[in-house]
Amino acid sequence: MARLVVLGGGVAGHTTATFAAKWLGKEHEVVVVTPNAKWNWIPSNIWVGVGEMSKEEVTFDLAPVYEKAGITFKQAKAVSINPEGKEGADKPFVTIEYTGQGKAGESEEVTYDYIVNATGPKLNFGATPGLGEGSQIGENTVSVCTADHAVHANQELRKIFEKAAKGEKQKILVGTGHGMCTCQGAAFEYIFNIEHEARKAGVRDNLEIKWISNESFLGDFGMGGLHMKVGGYVVSSRIFTESLFAERGVEYITGAHVSKVEKGKVDYELLDGSTGEEPFDFAMLIPPFAGVGLKAYNKAGEDITDTVFAPNGFMKVDADYTPKPYEEWKASDWPRKYQNPTYSNMFAAGIAFAPPHIISKPMKSANGTPINPTPPRTGMPSGIIGKAVAHSVCDLIQNGANAHLHEASMAEMGAACVASAGKGWMDGQAAAMTVYPVVPDYEKYPGTGRDTDYTFGEIGLAGHWIKHILHYLFIYKAKLKPGWTLIPE
Amino acid sequence: MEQPLLKYPDPRIRLISGNVRFFNETLTDIIADMTDTMKANDLEALSAIQIGIQYNVIVLRENGTFTPYINARFIKEEGKAAAVERSTYYDFTAEVERYTSLTVVYEDETGQMHSRDARGDLARTFQHHLDYAYGSTFVDRVPLAVKKQIDAYLDQGLVKDNRVKGEESETCPTVFVRDYIKRAYRYGMLAVAVTFTLPLFANAEWVAWAVTIDKIAIPLVLALIMAYFFYAEYEAKKYKQCTSCQTGNILGTVAIGFVQWLALSAVFYFWMLPS
Numbered sequence: 001m002a003r004l005v006v007l008g009g010g011v012a013g014h015t016t017a018t019f020a021a022k023w024l025g026k027e028h029e030v031v032v033v034t035p036n037a038k039w040n041w042i043p044s045n046i047w048v049g050v051g052e053m054s055k056e057e058v059t060f061d062l063a064p065v066y067e068k069a070g071i072t073f074k075q076a077k078a079v080s081i082n083p084e085g086k087e088g089a090d091k092p093f094v095t096i097e098y099t100g101q102g103k104a105g106e107s108e109e110v111t112y113d114y115i116v117n118a119t120g121p122k123l124n125f126g127a128t129p130g131l132g133e134g135s136q137i138g139e140n141t142v143s144v145c146t147a148d149h150a151v152h153a154n155q156e157l158r159k160i161f162e163k164a165a166k167g168e169k170q171k172i173l174v175g176t177g178h179g180m181c182t183c184q185g186a187a188f189e190y191i192f193n194i195e196h197e198a199r200k201a202g203v204r205d206n207l208e209i210k211w212i213s214n215e216s217f218l219g220d221f222g223m224g225g226l227h228m229k230v231g232g233y234v235v236s237s238r239i240f241t242e243s244l245f246a247e248r249g250v251e252y253i254t255g256a257h258v259s260k261v262e263k264g265k266v267d268y269e270l271l272d273g274s275t276g277e278e279p280f281d282f283a284m285l286i287p288p289f290a291g292v293g294l295k296a297y298n299k300a301g302e303d304i305t306d307t308v309f310a311p312n313g314f315m316k317v318d319a320d321y322t323p324k325p326y327e328e329w330k331a332s333d334w335p336r337k338y339q340n341p342t343y344s345n346m347f348a349a350g351i352a353f354a355p356p357h358i359i360s361k362p363m364k365s366a367n368g369t370p371i372n373p374t375p376p377r378t379g380m381p382s383g384i385i386g387k388a389v390a391h392s393v394c395d396l397i398q399n400g401a402n403a404h405l406h407e408a409s410m411a412e413m414g415a416a417c418v419a420s421a422g423k424g425w426m427d428g429q430a431a432a433m434t435v436y437p438v439v440p441d442y443e444k445y446p447g448t449g450r451d452t453d454y455t456f457g458e459i460g461l462a463g464h465w466i467k468h469i470l471h472y473l474f475i476y477k478a479k480l481k482p483g484w485t486l487i488p489e
Numbered sequence: 490m491e492q493p494l495l496k497y498p499d500p501r502i503r504l505i506s507g508n509v510r511f512f513n514e515t516l517t518d519i520i521a522d523m524t525d526t527m528k529a530n531d532l533e534a535l536s537a538i539q540i541g542i543q544y545n546v547i548v549l550r551e552n553g554t555f556t557p558y559i560n561a562r563f564i565k566e567e568g569k570a571a572a573v574e575r576s577t578y579y580d581f582t583a584e585v586e587r588y589t590s591l592t593v594v595y596e597d598e599t600g601q602m603h604s605r606d607a608r609g610d611l612a613r614t615f616q617h618h619l620d621y622a623y624g625s626t627f628v629d630r631v632p633l634a635v636k637k638q639i640d641a642y643l644d645q646g647l648v649k650d651n652r653v654k655g656e657e658s659e660t661c662p663t664v665f666v667r668d669y670i671k672r673a674y675r676y677g678m679l680a681v682a683v684t685f686t687l688p689l690f691a692n693a694e695w696v697a698w699a700v701t702i703d704k705i706a707i708p709l710v711l712a713l714i715m716a717y718f719f720y721a722e723y724e725a726k727k728y729k730q731c732t733s734c735q736t737g738n739i740l741g742t743v744a745i746g747f748v749q750w751l752a753l754s755a756v757f758y759f760w761m762l763p764s
Contacts, residue, residue, distance in 0.1 A: 216562040216594070217562050217563070224508075225505070225623075227505065227624075229650075232649055233629065233647065233649050233650070234503055234624070234649065234650035234651070235623075235624065235625060235629055236505050236623040236624050236625065238623045239620065239623055239624075239625045239629050239630075243629075243630075252566075253564075253565075254562075254563075254564055255562060255564040255594065256564075270564050270565065270592075271562065271564055271594045271604070272564060272565075272592050272594055272604035273604070274565075274592075326510055327510040327511050329510075361508045361560065363562075363594075364602070366602070366604065442507075442510070446507075447506065447507035447543040447544065448505055448506070448507040448543070449507065450505075469740070
């Protein structure tokens with residue numbers, strides 16, 4: 001009997017664990033280690049952040065789902081990995097610290113045959129002074145990264161709406177809280193959902209809504225832009241988003257690194273090296289992401305964290321990490337199997353793997369500050385990678401060490417994002433944008449590195465319906481209800 | 490060397506330009522061709538895609554000197570004003586609203602990054618030309634009503650995407666097989682619906698015959714809807730890069746088809762069977 005340990009229960013971890021448990025059956029054990037008792041469909045946190053959904057609608061308890069699937073659930077956070085075991089014991093193990101199940105604070109060593117690191121990111125609020133401390137959000141801004149953050153964001157937003165309803169002018173700032181953030185899409189959805197709610201509440205006239213982001217152009221989304229179809233015409237996401245901002249009366253600052261946050265004010269640096277400040281009454285700024293800070297030790301107990309993890313804390317996999325200038329970036333630099341090069345029984349999926357470089361064009365301000373989005377590895381790619389990794393691990397367990405590993409390169413993967421611009425069955429709006437491949441392949445598609453030869457979604461009510469249906473579909477799938485394997489990632 | 494300017498309805502105007510990554514001889518040649526084309530056509534500014542080169546390069550003529558602006562981005566956009574613009578691509582002008590002031594962040598021909606403030610006409614020229622690099626012309630910047638007028642005015646309508654009409658795509662099919670299945674079950678439902686009129690004028694023998702036909706056709710339609718679902722799912726996996734949200738659309742189509750089928754069955758049961 002072999003044991004697979006999956007660290008993390010987000011999109012990637014949950015997909016890996018549930019598929020592995022299904023394919024491996026009862027002969028082998030799948031263990032999930034995640035500090036949260038609940039699963040969260042993160043994309044819908046946007047709607048929690050504007051009060052259109054409750055926390056309960058976007059989360060559910062993991063324990064009963066895992067019990068049904070035959071997965072051992074340990075509500076704990078992983079602290080360190082010993083891929084070679086320790087003195088007197090060859091079996092590799094992971095040290096975990098319980099956060100629930102009545103054992104909070106207790107440590108345990110969980111041995112494994114295979115391990116999948118799908119911890120997701122540490123929300124690195126501490127990277128920007130005033131944004132927070134370490135992974136804890138500060139008091140100056142709000143966030144929609146977790147369901148709890150989103151609930152709090154909505155409470156703060158309602159206070160702003162109340163003031164606006166009394167005739168007080170209020171200023172809302174939404175965007176990225178650092179020069180090297182990813183997840184612009186979430187902030188984009190949030191700003192337009194706020195705008196939509198403000199109009200519904202009749203307070204739009206008293207709100208000034210502004211966007212601040214590290215993208216070098218509007219609509220970059222960390223992917224160097226996407227394509228979409230609007231009213232039957234194919235346009236770049238830059239043209240589309242600029243029109244949307246103009247239409248909804250939202251101003252923007254692009255190419256910005258937020259260098260400091262204070263109560264009611266941010267300081268920022270722009271690509272041309274100039275600086276500025278922006279006041280606000282309410283700000284939602286996405287923090288940069290870092291690895292969760294797992295440590296690794298060899299058999300002798302020496303720290304080998306640098307061998308297993310990249311400096312930003314994400315796990316090294318089969319990618320080409322040689323530092324290269326922009327012109328030498330290749331699609332083949334990106335990982336295909338998500339296997340750690342040193343320890344072949346170790347994999348990483350979702351945000352937890354270290355990308356070889358960014359996707360957008362690298363940009364630095366005149367002062368040398370990097371201001372560019374880091375690569376998104378969320379949603380659809382996360383699920384696809386999680387499933388491929390589950391496939392590989394199952395084959396390794398069932399067919400032996402020479403089994404063929406499954407591949408899922410982000411340079412051969414398309415992504416579709418449906419971005420909500422307002423919720424409502426009749427007046428909702430969402431934009432569907434597509435890109436193929438996620439990572440540009442300059443050899444196959446000279447110039448942009450992308451294949452523009454495919455059809456696109458449209459903005460409108462239909463887009464919103466799809467987004468809303470996806471919410472139910474994915475939660476249904478994650479709960480492993482009948483037919484869950486038919487629903488794609 | 491002077492290059493021909495793209496003219497309506499050349500679909501290449503819809504191509505999105507890539508960032509320049511190599512600052513080499515090819516780039517020097519591109520800039521030289523652009524400069525020559527500008528001289529020959531007496532142009533003040535030119536975007537590379539206007540002569541069919543898919544790279545983000547803009548060349549500007551100021552006081553007789555030609556300066557390339559590579560991988561340009563705008564920051565600090567402020568103020569808005571409308572003015573009439575002319576494009577080398579179309580033979581008409583339109584009033585377009587643009588920012589009156591912005592800062593251009595760009596690279597020179599050696600790859601060095603610079604920035605430059607632009608106001609008024611210069612800011613407008615930059616905005617007009619950077620739109621080309623993003624697969625757009627000013628028609629994407631005018632109000633929808635104006636865009637519709639332009640679409641009606643042009644003999645072939647506005648260019649919708651970068652595909653040459655009638656040319657088969659290499660990676661994505663223009664017609665999905667699933668659409669044939671959809672058409673088949675829709676015709677099936679239509680045929681069944683037509684038989685519902687028979688009891689109004691035909692004799693009992695004809696109606697009995699129609700009932701027999703419907704008894705076969707109705708399950709067949711359901712089978713086709715199911716076949717549509719599974720084949721469509723297969724096709725969506727096979728061509729997953731070709732269109733977004735395929736699963737959403739497929740589920741929607743199946744749901745609509747199923748509701749129609751239920752209605753059809755109900756009418757059959759309550760109207761056709763007793764008669």
